Each structure stands twice: as C-alpha cells, then as structure tokens.
Amino acid sequence: PRQVELRRDCPYLDTVNRQVLDFDFEKFCSISLSNLNVYACLVCGKYYQGRGLKSHAYTHSLEAGHHVFINLQTEKVYCLPDGYEINDPSLEDIRHVLNPRFAREQVKILDKNKQWSRALDGSNYLPGMVGLNNIKETDFVNVTIQSLMRITPLRNFFLIPENYQHSKSPLVHRFGELTRKIWHARNFKGQVSPHEFLQAVMKASEKKFQIGVQSDPVEFMSWLLNTLHAKLRSSKKKNRSIIYDCFQVSFRINCVIDRTCGSLSVTIDTCFWQGELEVVKEIHRKHLVDDEQNGEAGSQVETTSDGMVTQTSRVPFLMLGLDLPPPPLFKDAMEKNIIPQVPLFNILKKFDGETVTEVVRPSIARMRYRVIRLPKYMILHMRRFTKNNFFVEKNPTLVNFPVKNLELKDYIPLPKPKESEKLRSKYDLIANIVHDGKPGEGCYRVFVQRKSEEAWYEMQDLHVTETLPQMVALSEAYMQIYEQHE
Numbered sequence: 001p002r003q004v005e006l007r008r009d010c011p012y013l014d015t016v017n018r019q020v021l022d023f024d025f026e027k028f029c030s031i032s033l034s035n036l037n038v039y040a041c042l043v044c045g046k047y048y049q050g051r052g053l054k055s056h057a058y059t060h061s062l063e064a065g066h067h068v069f070i071n072l073q074t075e076k077v078y079c080l081p082d083g084y085e086i087n088d089p090s091l092e093d094i095r096h097v098l099n100p101r102f103a104r105e106q107v108k109i110l111d112k113n114k115q116w117s118r119a120l121d122g123s124n125y126l127p128g129m130v131g132l133n134n135i136k137e138t139d140f141v142n143v144t145i146q147s148l149m150r151i152t153p154l155r156n157f158f159l160i161p162e163n164y165q166h167s168k169s170p171l172v173h174r175f176g177e178l179t180r181k182i183w184h185a186r187n188f189k190g191q192v193s194p195h196e197f198l199q200a201v202m203k204a205s206e207k208k209f210q211i212g213v214q215s216d217p218v219e220f221m222s223w224l225l226n227t228l229h230a231k232l233r234s235s236k237k238k239n240r241s242i243i244y245d246c247f248q249v250s251f252r253i254n255c256v257i258d259r260t261c262g263s264l265s266v267t268i269d270t271c272f273w274q275g276e277l278e279v280v281k282e283i284h285r286k287h288l289v290d291d292e293q294n295g296e297a298g299s300q301v302e303t304t305s306d307g308m309v310t311q312t313s314r315v316p317f318l319m320l321g322l323d324l325p326p327p328p329l330f331k332d333a334m335e336k337n338i339i340p341q342v343p344l345f346n347i348l349k350k351f352d353g354e355t356v357t358e359v360v361r362p363s364i365a366r367m368r369y370r371v372i373r374l375p376k377y378m379i380l381h382m383r384r385f386t387k388n389n390f391f392v393e394k395n396p397t398l399v400n401f402p403v404k405n406l407e408l409k410d411y412i413p414l415p416k417p418k419e420s421e422k423l424r425s426k427y428d429l430i431a432n433i434v435h436d437g438k439p440g441e442g443c444y445r446v447f448v449q450r451k452s453e454e455a456w457y458e459m460q461d462l463h464v465t466e467t468l469p470q471m472v473a474l475s476e477a478y479m480q481i482y483e484q485h486e
Contacts, residue, residue: 004078004083004084004085005083005084005085006084006085006087007079007084007085007086007087008086008087008088009088010067010068010079010084010086010088012067012068012079013068013086013088013090013091015042015043015066015067015068016042016043016068016091016094017042017043017044017045018093018094018120018188019120019121019188020043020044020045021040021042021045021094021097021188022045022189022193023040023072023097023098024133024181024192024193024194024195024196025193025195025196026195026196026199027047027072027073028047029047029048029049029056030046030047030048030056031048031049031056032049032056034049036049037049037050037071037073038071038072038073039051039057039069039070039071039072039078040069040070040072040098041057041060041061041064041066041068041069042066042068042069042070042077042094043064043066043067043068044064044066046060047072048060048069051069051071051078051080051083057069057080058080058081061080061081062081067079067080067081067082068086070091070094070095070098072098075095075098075099077091077094093186096184096186097184097186097187097188100180100181100183100184100186100187101180102159102160102180102183104160107156107159107160108156110128110155110156110159110183111152111451111452112452113127113185113452114452114453115185117185117186117187117190119187119188119189119190120188120189121189123190124190125187125190125191125464126450126464127182127183127184127185128149128182128183128450129448129450129457129459129464130181130182130187130190130191130192130464131190131191131192131459131461131462131463131464132145132146132182132191132192132193132194132459132461132462133191133192133193133194133195133461133462134461134462135193135194135195135198135211136211136212137211137212137213137214138194138198138211139214139443139444139445139460139461140209140214140215140216140217140220140444141194141197141198141201141209141217141220142194142444142446142459142461143217143433143444143445143446143459144217144220144221144224144433145178145182145194145197146431146446146448146459147221147430147431147433147446147448147479147481148221148224149179149182149183149448150430150431150448150449150451150481150483151246151377151430151481151483152451153242153246154242154243154246155179155183157242158175158176158179158180158242159176159179159180159183161173161176161180163242164176164232167231167232169204169231169232170200170203170204171197171200171201171203171204171227171228171231172228172231172232173200174196174197174199174200175197175200175224175228177196177197178192178194178196178197191462198211201224204227205223205227208223209223214440216385217433217444217478217479218319218381218478218479221319221379221479222318222319225243225318228241228243229241229243229244246376246377275316275317275371275373275374275375275378276314276315276316276317276371276372276373277314277315277316277317277351277369277370277371277372278312278313278314278315278353278369278370278372279311279312279313279314279315279367279368279369280310280311280312280353280367280368280369280370281310281311281312281313281365281366281367282308282309282310282365282366282367283308283309283311283363283364283365283366284307284308284309284364285307285308285309314372318379319379319380319381319479320351320371320378320379320380320381321381321383322344322347322348322350322380322381322382322383322399323347323350323357323383324342324347324382324383324384324395324397324399325340325342325346325347325397326395327340327395327396327397328340339396339397339398340396340397340398341397341398341399341400342397342398342399342400343399343400343401344399344400344401344402344406344411345410345411347382347399348408348411348412349411349412350369351369351370351371351412352370352411352412352413353368353369353370353412353413354368355368356368357369370412370413371408371412371414372415373415374408374414374424374425374484375484376483376484377481377482377483377484378427378481378482378484379479379480379481379482380479380480380482381478381479382399382477382478382479382480383395384396384435384439384476384478385439391439392439392440393439394435394438394439396476398474398476399477400473401429401473401477401480402429402473403428403429403456403469403472403473404428404429404469405426405427405428406426406427406428406429406482407425407426408425408426408427409423409425424484424485426484426485427482427483427484427485428449428482428483428485429449429472429480429481429482430448430449430481430482430483431446431447431448431449431480431481432446432447432448432472432475432477432479432480433445433446433477433478433479433480434446434447434475434476434477434478435476435478436476443460444460444478445458445459445460446458446459446460447459447467447471447472447475456468456469456471456472458471
C-alpha cells in the first residue's frame with residue numbers, strides 16, 4: 001500500500017460543517033450507490049466512494065472545492081485532492097458521533113447519570129431519552145425500541161460491540177449501533193434516525209416488517225427478540241444469549257406459538273421464552289387427533305367417562321395475553337361518554353389455575369392456565385383487537401394497573417419457592433405502549449421510565465415530554481414491560 005503523509009495541520013479544517021453531518025443513514029456512495037470504501041465529505045455531509053485519482057470523492061473535492069473527508073469504516077480523515085491524512089484532535093467529536101463508544105465503567109453507572117447533553121442547535125436532550133424519526137408508518141418499531149432500551153442488562157450488552165462481534169448478523173450490529181446512538185451523550189442532534197436498523201429489519205424479516213406498512217408492536221417485539229436470540233447464540237453455548245439471560249428461557253424446536261398463551265400464531269424453529277405456565281386443557285376425544293398433530297409434547301393425558309380428555313402440560317411463555325371484558329353493546333344517553341374500566345386484578349385471573357378460558361382454535365377446548373415460574377422481565381399484552389371475517393374491532397376498555405409495586409402473589413396463586421430462595425413476585429412498570437385511534441389506523445406511543453430520577457416520559461416518535469406517573473395509568477395500555485424487584 002502507498003505511504004500516506006500524516007499532517008497535524010490542515011488549512012481547510014475551518015470548512016468542516018458539523019451541522020450538516022448525519023451518520024444515521026446507510027453508508028452508500030451518493031453517485032455509485034456502492035457501500036465499499038465510502039467517505040463522508042465533512043463540508044457538505046454527502047457520501048462518496050474512494051479517494052484515488054478518478055474516485056467520486058476526489059472528483060467532488062475538485063468540483064465543489066470541499067477538501068476534508070472521513071472514511072466511514074476506518075474513521076481516518078483525509079485532505080483531497082492533496083491526499084494526506086489529517087491527525088487533529090479537534091476531529092475526535094466527529095468520530096464519536098460516527099461510531100459512539102462506551103467504556104465498561106461508563107455503562108455500569110449509566111442509570112445514575114442525571115446530566116443533560118447539549119445538541120449543536122443549542123437544544124438540550126437526555127441521553128437514552130432521545131426521539132426516533134418516524135420514517136413512514138414506523139412508530140410500531142420506535143415504541144418497541146424505546147421499551148427495550150429500559151431493560152438494563154439488554155441495553156448494557158449492546159453498548160459494548162465486543163460482546164457480539166462473533167455474530168455475522170447485520171440486524172444484531174444495527175441494533176447495537178442504534179442502542180449506542182440513543183444512549184450517547186455527545187450527539188450533534190437530540191434525535192436519532194433508525195434508518196439503517198429498519199433496512200436490516202426488512203431484510204431479516206423478508207419484508208414482513210417494512211417501512212410504509214403499519215404493523216403490530218406485539219408481533220414485532222416477539223419477532224425481534226426471537227431473531228436476535230437466534231443470531232447471537234455462540235457455538236460453545238448453543239442455547240445461551242443475552243436474550244436468554246434476560247428472560248430466563250427454555251427451548252422447544254418447531255413449536256407452534258399459540259394465541260392461547262398470549263403469543264403469536266407463527267411457527268419458528270427455535271424460540272426463547274420468559275417464565276412458564278401450567279396449561280390444563282379439556283378437550284373432547286374426537287378433537288384429540290387434530291390436536292396431537294399440533295404437538296403437545298410432554299403432556300399428561302387423563303380420560304373421563306363422558307369422552308372428555310384432560311391434558312396437563314408445562315408451556316414456556318414470552319408474554320401473557322390478557323383478555324379484556326367485552327364493552328357494552330348498547331349505551332343510553334347518559335353512558336355515551338363513559339369508557340368501561342377494568343382492574344388488572346380481574347384480567348389476571350385468567351392465570352389463577354381455576355378460571356376457564358374457552359378456545360376454538362385449533363379445536364374447541366376449555367383451558368386453565370397457572371403461572372409456575374416468574375420471569376425477571378414480564379411482558380403483558382392487553383388484547384384490544386379482535387378480527388372477524390369482515391373487519392377488526394378495538395376494545396377501548398381502560399385497564400387500571402399499579403405503576404409501582406405490582407404484587408403478583410396478591411392476584412394469582414404462585415408456586416412456593418425452594419427453602420433457600422425468596423419468592424420474588426413484586427414488579428415495577430418500566431414501559432407502557434399505547435395505541436391511539438381506530439383499529440388498522442391510529443398510531444402508537446410509549447411511556448418509559450428514566451431510572452436515574454424515576455421520572456416518566458411520554459415518547460411519540462420525535463416528541464419526548466416528561467409526564468406524571470398518574471398519566472401513564474390513564475392510557476389505553478396495549479403492551480407493558482414489568483421489571484422484577486431486586
């Protein structure tokens with residue numbers, strides 16, 4: 001390779017314009033659309049390929065009179081057309097924005113940091129509480145990302161790229177980059193565009209989730225966590241990943257995720273789950289053959305004289321699906337403005353081991369569910385949307401829930417812990433995703449907690465506003481993440 005002169009001084013450094021620099025978009029040359037050997041012009045912010053004599057960056061330096069370029073891969077800065085490398089400490093802030101980095105010591109104290117940061121335009125922002133651009137109908141991605149950023153071990157893992165350098169998945173690396181940008185205290189702007197992450201999502205999901213098409217954050221969160229787990233597993237510890245560690249998981253191969261445990265009706269090869277349910281299914285013998293084809297591995301079967309069969313099995317779960325009571329069909333003049341309300345206590349009874357839930361798919365059965373293992377992070381999904389043959393309906397019922405100190409053992413019977421262990425059944429809310437508007441339309445926003453001050457923030461794409469805990473509890477909750485007390 002040719003020797004490149006290294007200089008500390010460069011007469012063109014004062015032409016660098018930090019206001020126009022944006023490293024959130026895909027690193028493609030604006031002319032050749034190639035992603036190989038791409039440089040950003042630090043004067044106008046555009047991307048160009050190469051720096052050799054006939055390269056696009058070289059031509060741009062002559063035509064536009066712009067002379068300072070940074071290699072987006074190596075972070076080295078060059079002066080063109082002269083071709084020498086610039087070694088000046090004043091450029092270090094640009095490198096930090098291009099590729100935010102965290103020391104392990106910084107990560108450990110992140111939740112104690114109460115300092116605001118200042119963007120180039122003079123506005124203030126809180127690291128970790130920055131808005132995300134809605135590229136087009138991508139609010140379902142934004143609320144999912146903002147919620148996952150509150151899961152401390154997951155966030156801490158992705159802030160250190162060495163933790164996942166073994167993975168070849170672009171989705172894993174883009175998720176890591178996005179996490180570092182959201183928590184970076186030296187950004188030029190108080191917002192982040194998840195453009196590169198969305199491109200990786202579209203590719204990895206084979207366009208199941210894409211820009212311009214509204215999707216369900218419940219489905220997206222399930223898909224994202226399952227996929228990250230699959231892409232992070234190392235060859236030495238086949239079933240281990242940070243996802244596994246956060247969500248205390250077990251595995252099943254080729255399992256059908258069943259709507260009855262509040263999860264997805266999709267088939268995936270390997271999936272991770274939080275906690276565990278005991279499921280008792282009463283089914284007529286004539287339906288049993290269909291059901292066995294759907295795979296009830298490891299279940300105990302008892303037959304009664306009236307042809308009913310009782311199956312008992314242990315099922316790991318990713319999230320608990322809670323059924324809302326149907327809203328009243330008829331309203332009188334006085335009740336027009338009254339929105340029905342239900343305590344969380346009532347809808348959690350589904351998991352008390354006694355309440356019967358009728359299901360019709362894959363066959364008619366009576367189900368009873370009981371939680372037999374609690375996860376560190378618990379996801380609740382209020383099932384607001386029901387589909388029939390003609391349209392989707394939305395249930396507007398408000399759920400009354402505690403923001404702090406949700407004591408599960410007051411609601412549902414829990415297994416007794418081993419002698420040496422303590423029953424940890426108390427949870428605090430850390431994220432609450434809300435759907436506003438009509439089914440099939442509308443938009444998503446999220447309430448998240450900032451741990452350093454225990455303050456609550458409402459986030460809707462680029463809008464971030466501090467709010468009161470009471471406001472969190474007054475919303476049409478759709479999906480919630482609770483964290484177990486230490």
